[in-house]
Amino acid sequence: MVNRNDICNFRNISLQDPQYALTNEVVHEGFLYRQIKYGGLKKWSKQWVVVKSDGCLYYHKSRDSEPSGSIVIGAYYVSKAICSNRKWVLKFTRGTAVFLFSACSEQEYEDWATVFENAKKSQTLSVGQSSNNCSIPALAITKPLMSGWLLKLKLSGFKTKRKWCVLKDHTIFFYNDMYDSKAQEVIVLTGYSLAATSVREQERS
Secondary structure, eight states: OEEESOOOSOOSOOTTOHHHHHSOOEEEEEEEEEEEEETTEEEEEEEEEEEETTSEEEEESSTTSOEEEEEEGGGSEEEEEEETTEEEEEEEEETTEEEEEEOSSHHHHHHHHHHHHHHHHHHHHHHHHHHGGGGSOGGGSOSOSEEEEEEEEETTTTEEEEEEEEEETTEEEEESSTTOSSOSEEEEOTTEEEOOOOHHHHHHO
16 A cells, blocks of 8 residues: 655665665765764764765665665655754755754755765656656666566556556556556545555455
8 A cells, every 4th residue: 555655766775775776876875973862862873865867865774784764755844943052954855754864064964965965866857757758668768676467456446557667767557468568547646655555354344
């Protein structure tokens, strides 16, 4: 089931997995302090932050660790925050969701602010570019993040239908067959999250 929230090319994979390295190019990376809650108290945790060409921010507990979370930059309003104990803080806001990242210097703050602004712009462009792939064959979509067969559930009647799916630039393209010349349906994933569900749960709702 797809719920509106966040989604990036983030999944529980090993750093040794070649797919991790090939997912997207690194645009900018470095250490930032992220505000976290620990034991009911707020504290600043030094984390390795990576912005990739998919328009997402990935934060790691250490430079060599797997990502512990991700943020779709384009889905958030990014602004400067005022904190009593931090000078250079960037605030990600969307509804009640808030993320705070603190830089160590004014120059670092400016650099990261520029990176985030450019990421928002590039994300908008990439989604538009992926839409252009709707009218071309599934096999002609170059460098997809993932492709393969999925069973698509139709809630009306709870029927499933086998679809050839291609994931490219935050967008899933659904084809009846991998040799089809045009996508039957398109879902832009920007601003959504994935959640496990079951047919029985849907029947009760």
